[in-house]
Amino acid sequence: MTKRTDLLTGLPVAADGAAPPRERADAARNRARVLAAAEELFATGDPAEVTMEDIAKAAGIGRGTLYRRYPDRASIARALLDEHERALQHEILRGAPPLGPDEPDPAARLAAFYAAMVDLLERHVHLLLGAETGSARYRTGAYAFWHTHVRILAAGTADPTTLADVLLAPLAPELYRRQRDQGIDPGRITATLAGLAYAMLPAAVGEGVVGE
Amino acid sequence: MTKRTDLLTGLPVAADGAAPPRERADAARNRARVLAAAEELFATGDPAEVTMEDIAKAAGIGRGTLYRRYPDRASIARALLDEHERALQHEILRGAPPLGPDEPDPAARLAAFYAAMVDLLERHVHLLLGAETGSARYRTGAYAFWHTHVRILAAGTADPTTLADVLLAPLAPELYRRQRDQGIDPGRITATLAGLAYAMLPAAVGEGVVGE
DNA sequence: CAGCAAGTGGACGGTGCGTCCATTTAATCC
DNA sequence: GGATTAAATGGACGCACCGTCCACTTGCTG
Incomplete structure (x- = not known):
């Protein structure tokens, strides 16, 4: 069973009318890092050449963590x-x-x-x-x-x-x-x-x- | 030193005014096979998903042979x-x-x-x-x-x-x-x-x- | 038919992908 | 503040494709 996340924001999505479980502090911090690192990488080089590994490395997190929120x-x-x-x-x-x-x-x-x-x-x-x-x-x-x-x-x-x-x-x-x-x-x-x-x-x- | 071939036709290209060395019979046969197989593969499925391996296999030749003429x-x-x-x-x-x-x-x-x-x-x-x-x-x-x-x-x-x-x-x-x-x-x-x-x-x- | 250059194909090393899961860590409850 | 629990983490893993390399085969020529 895969955790559902919003494709746009990467935030967890409530399956129902249920209140979304609050995002943990470390998760929020890493998400911010990912976005900052990705913006930098896209702007610097050829956007088509940026890999998930590049982004993970630049954000200082593991590949698994990155895939947790963003599928690609x-x-x-x-x-x-x-x-x-x-x-x-x-x-x-x-x-x-x-x-x-x-x-x-x-x-x-x-x-x-x-x-x-x-x-x-x-x-x-x-x-x-x-x-x-x-x-x-x-x-x-x-x-x-x-x-x-x-x-x-x-x-x-x-x-x-x-x-x-x-x-x-x-x-x-x-x-x-x-x-x-x-x-x-x-x-x-x-x-x-x-x-x-x-x-x-x-x-x-x-x-x-x-x-x- | 890589053999120069015409990107369009895959035929060997004369470096100078020298006469192009005639293409061998097996080479010509395989080139025709490649083109026929590729046309078929492009037409059938998603062209972006066709791999060099697919084409080689469909043409009944090895990957190395395919790369010999067509770089991609x-x-x-x-x-x-x-x-x-x-x-x-x-x-x-x-x-x-x-x-x-x-x-x-x-x-x-x-x-x-x-x-x-x-x-x-x-x-x-x-x-x-x-x-x-x-x-x-x-x-x-x-x-x-x-x-x-x-x-x-x-x-x-x-x-x-x-x-x-x-x-x-x-x-x-x-x-x-x-x-x-x-x-x-x-x-x-x-x-x-x-x-x-x-x-x-x-x-x-x-x-x-x-x-x- | 012998010599040889052209041609062949599969093995190899490298890269990126997407998943999996043992371990770590933040939030909650007593 | 310690125990509990679920979220979060990250690196290892298996897979697919890439492009090259080179020992072997085959067609051409003399």
């Missing part, structure tokens, strides 16, 4: 990423325009989303690369959120679901890393994506729906 | 993919409109390129997934070719280099596989990409250049 590297990266993504999701759901729901122009809102995502990428690509190797990106809850958001912004178009995938594709962490390595600065990327937003979601005329 | 799984997938990509590249460089160089409208040419790429993906995603895990995609010669092509089509825009990356992003094999798994058919993808092409590369007015 990706779950550690997600735990580190979680608060940042949640903050952005909150801005989108409840924040002010142009990111929040009161923004009337879908294109402007998409452009703002792009800008926020570029900012997130700029600050945390290393974590995204640690969390989302290739197709794993599409299986995360975060991708589902972004996809739903963009799909709704594209509601007036011919095929919002497919278009949402297309509009999210340029935000792939691997691409962002490569563009930055090639000397393309975040401003250029944001500007190009803004152009994409306004080209694909032209402002609705009156209350009409944009077809084709 | 990706090089085998690329060898299988090569002829198909070359055919498309030839169409682009020398073929008829709307794919070829005589097509006057960049948007139409980009849309045709998208259609051809979707066709390529539909027939060979499994090979692309075997060859290009994550960021490896950007290091292939093929990506460089597609990028140059699209960059030239986008020549009139504000930042053709960055835009080319953005326009190529939706063609990521991982995304294509996922969309297909979700029941999205190739036609929808092609249609959405055509919309993207015409939105981002509006037909030039007269011989003027499209700004902003």
Whole structure:
């Protein structure tokens, strides 16, 4: 029988409505060490090359202890990423325009989303690369959120679901890393994506729906 | 000293202008077996899970023999993919409109390129997934070719280099596989990409250049 | 058919993974 | 503050795959 833990935080999860058993002091200390060590390792080298052994060693704990909370590297990266993504999701759901729901122009809102995502990428690509190797990106809850958001912004178009995938594709962490390595600065990327937003979601005329 | 072999075909490469030493009969037979076995394995299961051992076993040869020609799984997938990509590249460089160089409208040419790429993906995603895990995609010669092509089509825009990356992003094999798994058919993808092409590369007015 | 370079394949050492369990340690109760 | 108990720990273990190495085999050539 395996102990159930939250994939995001690594904290034990209550199977029922029962109060979660308090985390022991040494466990909490080690969890903090793991996250600090992992952040450092992801940022320093190639995130894809970081091993569970590396993290355990850097955190000064044994492999068994590490596996107790995090089943793999990706779950550690997600735990580190979680608060940042949640903050952005909150801005989108409840924040002010142009990111929040009161923004009337879908294109402007998409452009703002792009800008926020570029900012997130700029600050945390290393974590995204640690969390989302290739197709794993599409299986995360975060991708589902972004996809739903963009799909709704594209509601007036011919095929919002497919278009949402297309509009999210340029935000792939691997691409962002490569563009930055090639000397393309975040401003250029944001500007190009803004152009994409306004080209694909032209402002609705009156209350009409944009077809084709 | 390691024997030099062509990464694409696995054939020995002449170091100089010297005539390449003819391939021995057993070597040729085994190379054919390897390619046939690999094609089968990539198509059947998860391309990312195929190991060199699997391929060697399926081809009925030893691991050492396999490594003699192909340094890794990706090089085998690329060898299988090569002829198909070359055919498309030839169409682009020398073929008829709307794919070829005589097509006057960049948007139409980009849309045709998208259609051809979707066709390529539909027939060979499994090979692309075997060859290009994550960021490896950007290091292939093929990506460089597609990028140059699209960059030239986008020549009139504000930042053709960055835009080319953005326009190529939706063609990521991982995304294509996922969309297909979700029941999205190739036609929808092609249609959405055509919309993207015409939105981002509006037909030039007269011989003027499209700004902003 | 003899000589030899090309080709072969399995053994080997190395690395990372994920599990298991004997031991240690923090929290609780008297 | 000592006994009790369950959580927590960490290193050993077995497994899978990698990539190399080299003694042996085989096809080609003269």
